Amino acid sequence: MDTLETRELRYFVAVAEEQHFGRAAERLGMAQPPLSRAIQQLERRLGVCLLQRNRRGVRLTGAGEVLLHEGRAALDAAAAAARRTRRAGGADSPGGPRGRLVLAVKAAASHELLRKLLDAYAAEPGSAEIEVLLCGVGEQEELLRDGRADVALMHTPWNSLAGFDSEALATEGQVAVLPAGHPLAARETLSLADVRDVPDLPLARWPTHGTYAPGPGPEIHNQTQLAQLIALGRTVAVVPDSARSWLWAEHTAVPLTDAPPVVTHIAWPAHSRSLALAGLVRAAARL
Amino acid sequence: MDTLETRELRYFVAVAEEQHFGRAAERLGMAQPPLSRAIQQLERRLGVCLLQRNRRGVRLTGAGEVLLHEGRAALDAAAAAARRTRRAGGADSPGGPRGRLVLAVKAAASHELLRKLLDAYAAEPGSAEIEVLLCGVGEQEELLRDGRADVALMHTPWNSLAGFDSEALATEGQVAVLPAGHPLAARETLSLADVRDVPDLPLARWPTHGTYAPGPGPEIHNQTQLAQLIALGRTVAVVPDSARSWLWAEHTAVPLTDAPPVVTHIAWPAHSRSLALAGLVRAAARL
DNA sequence: GCCCTGTGATACCTGCCGGGTATCACCGCG
DNA sequence: CGCGGTGATACCCGGCAGGTATCACAGGGC
Numbered sequence: 001m002d003t004l005e006t007r008e009l010r011y012f013v014a015v016a017e018e019q020h021f022g023r024a025a026e027r028l029g030m031a032q033p034p035l036s037r038a039i040q041q042l043e044r045r046l047g048v049c050l051l052q053r054n055r056r057g058v059r060l061t062g063a064g065e066v067l068l069h070e071g072r073a074a075l076d077a078a079a080a081a082a083r084r085t086r087r088a089g090g091a092d093s094p095g096g097p098r099g100r101l102v103l104a105v106k107a108a109a110s111h112e113l114l115r116k117l118l119d120a121y122a123a124e125p126g127s128a129e130i131e132v133l134l135c136g137v138g139e140q141e142e143l144l145r146d147g148r149a150d151v152a153l154m155h156t157p158w159n160s161l162a163g164f165d166s167e168a169l170a171t172e173g174q175v176a177v178l179p180a181g182h183p184l185a186a187r188e189t190l191s192l193a194d195v196r197d198v199p200d201l202p203l204a205r206w207p208t209h210g211t212y213a214p215g216p217g218p219e220i221h222n223q224t225q226l227a228q229l230i231a232l233g234r235t236v237a238v239v240p241d242s243a244r245s246w247l248w249a250e251h252t253a254v255p256l257t258d259a260p261p262v263v264t265h266i267a268w269p270a271h272s273r274s275l276a277l278a279g280l281v282r283a284a285a286r287l
Numbered sequence: 288m289d290t291l292e293t294r295e296l297r298y299f300v301a302v303a304e305e306q307h308f309g310r311a312a313e314r315l316g317m318a319q320p321p322l323s324r325a326i327q328q329l330e331r332r333l334g335v336c337l338l339q340r341n342r343r344g345v346r347l348t349g350a351g352e353v354l355l356h357e358g359r360a361a362l363d364a365a366a367a368a369a370r371r372t373r374r375a376g377g378a379d380s381p382g383g384p385r386g387r388l389v390l391a392v393k394a395a396a397s398h399e400l401l402r403k404l405l406d407a408y409a410a411e412p413g414s415a416e417i418e419v420l421l422c423g424v425g426e427q428e429e430l431l432r433d434g435r436a437d438v439a440l441m442h443t444p445w446n447s448l449a450g451f452d453s454e455a456l457a458t459e460g461q462v463a464v465l466p467a468g469h470p471l472a473a474r475e476t477l478s479l480a481d482v483r484d485v486p487d488l489p490l491a492r493w494p495t496h497g498t499y500a501p502g503p504g505p506e507i508h509n510q511t512q513l514a515q516l517i518a519l520g521r522t523v524a525v526v527p528d529s530a531r532s533w534l535w536a537e538h539t540a541v542p543l544t545d546a547p548p549v550v551t552h553i554a555w556p557a558h559s560r561s562l563a564l565a566g567l568v569r570a571a572a573r574l
Numbered sequence: 575g576c577c578c579t580g581t582g583a584t585a586c587c588t589g590c591c592g593g594g595t596a597t598c599a600c601c602g603c604g
Numbered sequence: 605c606g607c608g609g610t611g612a613t614a615c616c617c618g619g620c621a622g623g624t625a626t627c628a629c630a631g632g633g634c
Contacts, residue, residue, distance in 0.1 A: 003362070004369045005293050007621090021582060034622045036583060046369065048376035055581060055630045066375040070368035070434070073558055075290070077364040081357030082291045082333065088353040089335035147357070163557030165449050270450030271360055294592090308611060321593045323612060342601050342610060 002045065006078050009071040011038050012050065016068045020057045073145070080147025080269075100129045101276050104149035107134040108223050110264055111245055113170055113287070114153065117266075121283040128276035137206060144269055151268040151277055155240070157260055159267075166267035167285055172241040174259035178252050179233040185252035192238070192258050201236040204229060227251070289332060293365050296358040298325050299337065303355045307344045360432070367434025367556075387416045388563050391436035394421040395510050397551055398532055400457055400574070401440065404553075408570040415563035423508075424493060431556055438555040438564055442527070444547055446554075453554035454572055459528040461546035465539050466520040472539035479525070479545050488523040491516060514538070 014024040015035065025032040043050050050064040060068065088099055105114055114132070121127050133149050140152035140159060153169075154161060176195045178185040184194065196203065202217035204226055212219045218235055220226050223246065229235045231250040240262040244253050266284045268277055301311040302322065312319040330337050337351040347355065375386055392401055401419070408414050420436050427439035427446060440456075441448060463482045465472040471481065483490065489504035491513055499506045505522055507513050510533065516522045518537040527549040531540050553571045555564055 003293055003297065004365050006290055006365070007292060009365070009368065010290065022580085030621095031623055032582075033584080033624085038621080040583085046373055046376070048372055050372075053582060057581075063372050063375040067368060067372040069558065069560060070364070070371050074361060074364035074368045077357070077361035078291050078293070078296070081296065081354060081361045084357050085337075085350050085354040086333055086335055088350040089333070162452050163450055271356065273356060309609085317592095318594055319611075320595085320613080325592080327612085340611060344610075 004042075004071075004074070006075060008038060008042050009075050011035055012042060012067060013071050013075065015039060015051070015058065016060055016064060019059065076142075076146040080145065083147035084150075099274070099276060100131055101151060101274070101280060102131045102133050102149045103280075104133045104135050104140045104143045104152035106137055106140065106153070106155065108246060109155065109240075110153055110242065112242060113264060116287055117153075117169075117280075117284055120287060121280050124279055124283055127279060127283075130280070138208065140267075144267070150272070150274065151266060151280060154265045154267045156263045156265065158262075159265075161265060161267055163270065164267040165270045165272075166265040167281060168263050168265050169284055169287060170264045171261050172264075173261055174238055174240055174256050175244065175253040176256055177230055177237045177239055177243070177247065178254060179230055179236075180250050180252045182233065182236075182252070184236075185254060187254055189257050190254045192256060195236050195238060195256070198236060201234070204235045204237055291329075291358075291361070293362060295325060295329050296354075296362050298322055299329060299354060300358050300362065302326060302338070302345065303347055303351060306346065363429075363433040367432065370434035371437075386561070386563060387418055388438060388561070388567060389418045389420050389430075389436045390567075391420045391422050391427045391430040391439035393424055393427065393440070393442065395533060396442065396527075397440055397529065399529060400551060403574055404440075404456075404567075404571055407574060408567050411566055411570055414566060414570075417567070425495065427554075431554065437559065437561065438553060438567060441552045441554045443550045443552065445549075446552075448552060448554055450557060451554040452557045452559075453552040454568060455550050455552050456571055456574060457551045458548050459551075460548055461525050461527055461543050462531065462540040463543055464517055464524045464526055464530070464534060465541060466517055466523075467537050467539045469520065469523075469539070471523075472541060474541055476544050477541045479543060482523050482525060482543070485523060488521070491522045491524055 011024070011028065014028050015021060018024040018027065021032050021035055021039075025035045028035065039051065046063075046067075048063045049061055050067060051058040052061055087102075118130060118132075121130065133143065135143060138159060140149070140154050141164075143149035144152055144164060154164075154166070176184070176190050178195075178201070182201070184190060184198065187194075195201075202215070204217045204220050205212050205215050207219070207221055218229055220229065226235070226237055227246065227248055230237060231248055238256065238259060247253060266281060268281070298311070298315065301315050302308060305311040305314065308319050308322055308326075312322045315322065326338065333350075333354075335350045336348050337354060338345045339348055374389075405417060405419075408417065420430065422430060425446060427436070427441050428451075430436035431439050431451060441451075441453070463471070463477050465482075465488070469488070471477060471485065474481075482488075489502070491504045491507045492499050492502050494506070494508055505516055507516065513522070513524055514533065514535055517524060518535055525543065525546060534540060553568060555568070
């Protein structure tokens with residue numbers, strides 16, 4: 001039973017994502033006919049119909065959906081193998097110079113915790129160099145999977161820990177951030193229902209995987225935008241306690257009674273075997 | 288940044304495992320020179336030295352160790368993609384005919400639980416066909432990773448749940464299985480220390496990944512052997528409560544007070560999105 | 575009805591590279 | 605000092621990945 005080449009997976013994923021041979025070929029930097037042929041060969045070798053060719057583009061079959069998911073995972077794994085091997089390059093003597101670690105953190109989250117973690121780890125004897133990779137919301141999982149990062153700080157319930165090993169580091173509640181002058185800002189506590197149904201303050205919407213869910217609130221993509229919009233009295237946000245550190249004078253934070261608690265985890269690929277990583281996790285567990 | 292082809296990974300893993308170009312080439316069904324060249328190209332492309340060539344075979348460098356691990360994972364992912372896609376082949380209409388599920392179970396473990404699970408799931412409306420794949424101890428993880436199975440029953444602490452999603456189904460204690468006539472068989476309970484240090488009954492040794500750890504006990508590879516050796520008064524075994532179902536008249540089971548509890552989990556690849564799998568997990572959770 | 579546009583499929587050619595055979599360079603060993 | 609066994613090198617060849625040109629077909633204007 002012959003095994004799939006990553007080239008074939010790359011091609012298929014491109015076609016499946018673009019839903020269009022021509023655009024996929026362009027993205028891959030090649031002509032369309034060889035792409036067509038490669039996909040046909042792939043279908044023949046798998047003995048499965050992956051795409052439904054219509055006039056006007058293509059659509060995935062059930063098997064195609066499966067291969068899209070599994071193929072992405074396999075491509076990530078191959079990319080991770082290359083990246084991690086390259087980074088391990090210098091350290092030839094086994095057990096000798098421990099490599100650097102790349103730690104993925106959502107930008108502007110967990111200041112405090114991150115600082116404590118880095119300090120605690122740096123104090124350990126023989127600790128490796130830690131490179132902090134700041135990323136967007138939810139990007140940590142992809143970074144870990146494709147090897148751009150070795151370890152990440154993740155925040156449930158926003159991040160999914162599926163497929164990773166992890167250790168919980170801290171739990172915090174959530175607060176509603178309101179314009180200082182707003183009537184609700186005077187309250188001692190609020191419920192989620194309170195902030196969800198304020199007609200003059202629709203909840204801001206973050207992009208998930210590059211697209212925005214439909215809704216009335218403004219579309220934002222960074223914390224500065226959010227802060228400004230709140231200060232202008234245009235929106236309200238629900239954020240973890242620790243976000244209080246970046247609030248403005250024009251903001252008021254009110255604790256939410258029924259918001260799910262936010263748990264910060266340190267997470268890493270389940271099969272990881274790095275000494276440096278083990279040390280970092282140990283340091284984290286002692287916090 | 289060019290991506291590794293699975294062909295290259297296959298070659299490297301073979302060489303790394305055999306620690307010998309000639310044998311690796313034979314295993315791959317090719318001649319040695321192209322293999323040599325392929326590995327050199329790989330090293331050049333990664334900019335990393337993977338192998339230390341000695342007279343008398345080769346040894347892995349640190350980077351080579353990394354690539355061996357990561358490469359195996361990537362190869363498993365690619366194999367899984369192919370297998371799962373092939374199996375999804377018939378079901379073309381999305382959401383339509385749900386595919387079969389392959390459930391990996393350690394042979395002869397969890398009779399009772401397995402029976403209940405299969406019955407409960409079969410009673411669900413629209414349940415898929417379940418193929419039970421009996422495997423050796425610890426083999427479930429590999430089967431899930433490379434796509435030969437979709438879901439497995441695993442038993443901690445023997446199986447590692449790292450990298451999988453799982454749900455605990457049942458917990459049980461462990462018992463020592465002794466020859467019926469043995470002095471210890473008269474005891475009400477035993478401790479691990481009791482059975483570990485019986486000079487005339489050395490603990491039997493199971494192979495892990497095909498090799499046996501050194502020790503005084505007999506080397507066994509299936510339960511029948513074990514049962515026979517215990518009946519002959521040559522060894523003692525520590526097994527979960529539920530294993531009592533296959534004991535012989537010549538055996539006596541004595542509860543262990545300090546053995547770690549055995550938890551049976553249902554586990555599946557973290558990124559899985561199959562409807563049928565979701566149904567099975569739901570049925571399992573209701574047990 | 576017509577052609578025009580844009581889709582994926584086909585035909586055919588070419589150059590590269592993966593793989594084979596023969597051989598070399600090295601080294602430990604009897 | 606040959607001999608066996610290691611991986612590396614030299615060289616050749618065939619297949620296949622990729623390119624160009626073109627086709628078949630379906631809509632959509634006019």
